[in-house]
Amino acid sequence: MNDIAVKLPIKDRFILPEGMIYLDGNSLGPLPRNVESAVSNMVTDQWGAHLIKGWNVDGWMAQPMRVGNMIANLIGAPQNSITMGDTLSIKVFQALASSLKMRPDRKVILSDSGNFPSDLYMAEGLIRHLDQGYELRIVAPEDVQAAMTEDVAVAMITQIDYRTGRMHDMQAITKAAHAAGAVMLWDLAHSAGAVPVDLAQSNCEFAVGCSYKYLNGGPGAPAFIYVRPDLVGTLSPALSGWLGHDAPFAFEQSYRPAPDIERMRVGTPPVVQLTALEAALEVWEGVDMADLRTASLHLSEVFIAEVEAKCPELTLASPRNGAIRGSQVSFEYENGYAAMRALIARDVIGDFRAPNIMRFGFTPLYLDEGDVIRAVEILAEILDTKAWDCAEFKAVARVT
């Protein structure tokens, strides 16, 4: 990848509905153009024509590693340090369970209140289930470094806050964790494909993330897990499924983990879903992550300036300093739920997070400055005319 740099945006690599301005790639990426034929080919010409033989002739069994290597290129990880499968919540569980075994004399899982709830829930479930006096300690995001005390077994931190876009300093926090003797686990759900990440440089032990946001893998695309290569051979997986076995098709009666990252595989890979993701990752051909970041910050700055000029009802909920903000911008507004629904009805797609956050993602792969300016014009119209103030938009329906 990245042999020939492309100029952003690369809208023609996506299928975007006519007239829609899509500011929700931080929740679900749009459909990359080549996914349709890749999935159709996989269903008809692989599964339909080769049936069981597809596992070998179509490379399904190696796909989790192949796709993991494509993601590795985007987040500064070495080859063969990432594998794909399951959901992000399951991968969080795997990493946490392994981390606790690595620090048997420590009882604290440290996280922050800006973490995505499912990460916290998985930690709670693990703790309840182990029933050995573990504690989930949740501090404010700004207190994470100071909270790295010597009782912390593992720090489980999501780099970019799903509500506000606030971005943690990965290098500094990892350093603080290691100085305290803690294992570092990063959740990159809102980082991978959104901001430059240098996993190898950070020296963290674990990283996990999903692939349906900025990586555009489609709804329910599988998660990824990274383990620092020098450690992976020492881990005893809690979720020790057959595809993490050193010889899955020997059908031995006892588990014997693969020597490498494949031990973090569990069950049969979701081939249809992985095929969509593998095609989606071709979108990144020629994209330079530094260029992407520059473009993302520009779009975000334009958006903030335009909203603050035209929509005084809204209050910035994201950091004003771009250096500590990911690729999304959030505003607080007491009527945010109805206003977001009114905005969506006008084909400007963002989303809402309780209690009052209007959230907008900026993905320079398929957005340009004109889109951003137009989106704010429509938002301003809605606010000026109080178009949101009607039963249709105020009625509570589930917004994902």
Next chain:
Amino acid sequence: MNDIAVKLPIKDRFILPEGMIYLDGNSLGPLPRNVESAVSNMVTDQWGAHLIKGWNVDGWMAQPMRVGNMIANLIGAPQNSITMGDTLSIKVFQALASSLKMRPDRKVILSDSGNFPSDLYMAEGLIRHLDQGYELRIVAPEDVQAAMTEDVAVAMITQIDYRTGRMHDMQAITKAAHAAGAVMLWDLAHSAGAVPVDLAQSNCEFAVGCSYKYLNGGPGAPAFIYVRPDLVGTLSPALSGWLGHDAPFAFEQSYRPAPDIERMRVGTPPVVQLTALEAALEVWEGVDMADLRTASLHLSEVFIAEVEAKCPELTLASPRNGAIRGSQVSFEYENGYAAMRALIARDVIGDFRAPNIMRFGFTPLYLDEGDVIRAVEILAEILDTKAWDCAEFKAVARVT
């Protein structure tokens, strides 16, 4: 379903390669005809056109329950007692972890040596990870009932042996487990869609299974989990992900399980994969499971008789008594690996399981007696001419 009974086979509901005789539906079902358009529609007209709105307007969020209810109809489970997601190995872990909590004074997970290795591996991982003196006790399949002693917390039994097709008596074993005070967990990987199952009647606490074998959901189709409805509200899930939360989109900081089977959901559902499965399950319209079983036994009996008449080198590895055999037939043959590869090269598809098992699945949805007779003719030719005895077929390649 089942309003108007159909006559088997219903080959036109599948896309089967011309000339192929597919005896491996016990490993990966073939492509149902309506899956192609369902998946293509989901990718292009749902994801591509609706993007994030698909979660609501296309019913993606409710899909795991909707599909679970379709499977419930095939295995005698009440509505809203099954949900979909993850892989079978993960679902085994969920059920085992919950079972151990239900019997805190017992330390044994009972299984048998005919169980699929991944189930045993997941139990091993759970035990290692809990590190609280649990034991995985593996007995011979014929000794399961006698091994139901009062130290057994949970009996984890796969109803149909993946190698031999030997079928356990679900009602009798569940009764024995309950008489000993143990929790009963059934793995229905080779049962669902293959033989009549009456989960409600069995009174077992848990059942799990995969959907890519006899349910034809495609490679990596998600797993199912059943929890007896009177128990589900009392379980404390070890894998407590956000989609098992009572209000996932409230983004509360602490986990609060859904009151019903939805608490066994974990992360974001694999929508593309579930869409393939949902379409695949329409194949069962009008199919009576008793008719299916009759047809399956007939095909199996014909196969056994033909092989024993024409292929004396092979020794039956499956029970001769159809009443205790699932929908597959296995033969032992010292050159089984090469012979199976030679057979596959002739477009008769079965599979091989170490050390010497040639395995053949019979799925009356798309197989008739003529197929079975023809398959044995080709097998006999291969054996008579020793067509398997060449480097091409003896070279070890991974057979899935």
